[in-house]
Amino acid sequence: MTKEEFTFETRLLHNQHKMDPVTGAVSVPIQHASTFHQFDVDQFGKYDYARSLNPTREALEDVIAELEGGVKGFAFSSGMAAISTAFLLLSAGDHVVITEDVYGGTFRMVTEVLSRFGVEHTFVDMTELEQVKQAIRPNTKAFYVETPSNPLLKVTDIRAISNLAKEIGALTFVDNTFLTPALQRPLELGADVVLHSATKFLSGHSDVVAGLAVVNNEELAKRLGFLQNSFGAILGVQDAWLVLRGLKTLSVRLEHSQKAALKIADFLQSHPLIENVYYPGLTDHPHYQLQHVQAQGAGAVLSFELKSEAALREFVSGVKIPVFAVSLGAVESILSYPAKMSHAAMPQVEREKRGIKNSLLRLSVGLENPDDLIKDFSRSLDQLGRNELVLQQGES
């Protein structure tokens, strides 16, 4: 059986870095050296200075490129470093069409930093192809997609956007943080650059901040490699090793968490105190079909709305199991409040325009037994119901 025949799960373990060729070690060695001795004045070896290339970081870059089906991978000190460096592929006077409910940090980068350097942007609902077409200008050089989007889990047709981009000679960037290559491989659908906050599912244990990018051709590989070295926001070797270790269990973690997410989404949807549930694994999600055509599942993140911000506050205070925190994609379930966390960088008017209400919570499902989570949520909601009843009786 050749390596090319291995399924994704097997390739997570049996890839080109399954063992160290020198010692046979089954874990990639952590090479701390910042500089490398050169044995010849005229001809330097493959490694000279660790910002440019380091064997531990390189192993992670090779593995992510292989898993995403790309030509070359790049590891950065955070997801935002990966995203910001990829944006440096653009120049002053260029225009980017970007998904409207994009991650708050990306919103901040585009609106408050790139704009100062003359890179223009238009936010659109990328699920509406007509809106995307109308946003195109003569200087449009990139489309920026996040799918499923954060926090409303809207699904964008990656193939359709990539085709549109190709027609006008623009690039397609896809933030694949929510699904990872275990469930969605944007380069196979025509995208040019895949971006990750590897802080999330790829590493999976809430113990590292990291970013990755993968490109689909040699020319982009050269350009992004040049920018990675020039800007210098590279990933440190300990952190690269942590991501490599986390990757080995990616499939089993996601399989459990995805199944649990569906069970929890079903529970929340049937609960009278929950106004809306956003999860593309629910058959009545408006993009259910598209999600299951372009990806192998709906992932392990869902969002839901309570009746009011006050109800949200009571619900959160009654919940015991998930950590209430920024971030997602970890072994422990994480309950987040987008308005004050992931999307705090977005002004309230902008959030409201995008439907990100102050009564919205996002849940990243971890490895707990989903029945325990459901019991925990159910108790908190019961308490909320009792409190509301007391309040109503007091008023009447």
Ligand SMILES: Cc1ncc(COP(=O)(O)O)c(C=O)c1O
């Ligand atoms: C979808 C998405 N993209 C990018 C980022 C930024 O990644 P990092 O926090 O690793 O810089 C995040 C962080 O939450 C995210 O959720």
